[in-house]
Amino acid sequence: MLVKNRTITKPAISTAALLATAAVLFSMALSSCGHTNAEGNYQQQTPSLPVFAIAASDANTTEEYTASLEGTQNVEVRAQVDGYLSKIYVDEGAYVTKGQPLFKIDDRSYSEQYNNAGANLEAAKANVEKARIEVDRLTPLVAHNVISEVQLKSAQAMYSAAKAQLAQAQAAQGNAGISLGYTTVTAPASGYIGKIPYKTGSLVGRSEPQPLTMVSDVRNIYAYFSMSESAFLEFVNGQPGKSVEEKLKQIPPVDLILADGSVYAEKGKVETVEGQFDKGTGSIAFRATFPNKDGLLRSGNTGKIRITSHHSGSILLPEEATFELQDKIFVFQVGDSNKVSSKPITVSGHSGNYYLVSKGLAAGDKIVYTGLDRLRDGAVIQPELKPLDSLVSGKPL
Incomplete structure (x- = not known):
């Protein structure tokens, strides 16, 4: 059987159909961005x-600057003598007053040194008295030519040496008393106790790199913040006054934004500015002071200083x-x-x-x-x- 090959062709689209489709699309585009008037002319819409x-x-206006908070006093408490820590009188975070006992270092050896110095002092006093008596005894004998003047001068020299030894003994006892007093470590200022890295029985001393603790006086808090050079010039030029000191006095009270975004209840005052810019950062540091009577703020806190300016x-x-x-x-x-x-x-x-x-x-x-x-x-x-x-x-x- 003979089978003939067949070619299958697609139906052709007429030119008229293409033109009609194009007209519809163009009309839709016109309707999306304009309209035609009564005469049929197209007009673009005015938004x-x-x-x-x-x-x-x-x-x-307000400007905010990142700030770090510190107490007005942050004093390291260090041992002035070597020894074992026998007592710790306070806990971390406690409020203490100046002179309050904080730590006790084993004082037995220092107590013995003080007692020994006291004994030496008494011996020195006795030697002075003995030398004085000898001078008093020889003086009239020399006056009546019973003995030579050389013997009296020798006795007077011994008396002077005895008095010098007495002074040394008094100094030694005083030094021993100071060392004995150092075994009770007291608070150098009123404030809050920081971390205590040592425990009872720890060996402490003057050579230890880590202090016994830190006492922070936070009745007032210092907030340190920095401005760039351009911000500093704009800020200072916007304040009345001739000198920087006069301009600082004109700055209105500032706000402290705490880490949780809340505004601290007390207003602060910008008091000082450093004398030079930091070469590394190109910024200059300011210090604002905030009252902290309730002790809410502590050294090491962070926040933001918000400065408001009126225009x-x-x-x-x-x-x-x-x-x-x-x-x-x-x-x-x-x-x-x-x-x-x-x-x-x-x-x-x-x-x-x-x-x-x-x-x-x-x-x-x-x-x-x-x-x-x-x-x-x-x-x-x-x-x-x-x-x-x-x-x-x-x-x-």
Whole structure:
């Protein structure tokens, strides 16, 4: 049987059908971005966007700096004599007063040294008395030429030597008494006891690298924080006064933000600034003091110092009305014929959810509030001018 080969072909699509499909797609594209008027001519839609006018007002800006906290006194407690720790009178974290006993070092050998020094002192006193008596005995004999003057001078020399030995014995006893007193270690200042690394029976002494403990006076707390060189210059230039000392006095009370984000109840005062910048970090350190009558703060705590500055007649701009491009902040300003143009601004601080603008804007400028992602330079909008308060829920500080 002879079988013939057959070629299977797809049905052809007509040119008219292709044109019709293209017309439908083009019509759909037009309907998504514009509309046609009564005469059938296409018109592009003008977006309607909220716009507000810039106005100058008073504002408070805040800056925060990482801080480390220390007590006004952090004193190491060290053993002044060598010996075994026989008693520990306090526990870690306890509050102690200046002069309160903290530790007891075995004092038996030091007590014996003191007793021996006392015995030597008594012997020296006896020798002085003996030498004095000898001088008193020889003096009238020399006066009556019974004995030679040389014997009296020799007796007087012995008397002087005895008195010198008495002074040495008194010093030795005093030194032994000091060493014996060092066996009771007392608090050098009032404050809280830190970690105690030693236990009863431990051998301690002056050569030990680790102290017996640390006493921290935390009735007032020092908060140390640093500023960069540019922040320091801006901060100082913004304060009244001629010298740095005068400017520090004008700084308003500052807040301490604790590690859990809460604000410490007491206000602090910035009191000192270091005399030079740290070459390694390029920053300069400040010190603020906070009262700590309840003992909530301890040495070693961390937090943040919040400094609030008041600005009169400032330009405030909500962050929602800005966008960033290449590390710069821009806004869309409405100009003639309702055309928008991007404009860079310089921000000098924050006030809540607002930027404090130092350059780039002036009172009366009209700024687009939202819909910035749909805009380009030269785009025409239909502005809906509204008061800024009606657009923004978060108020500046």
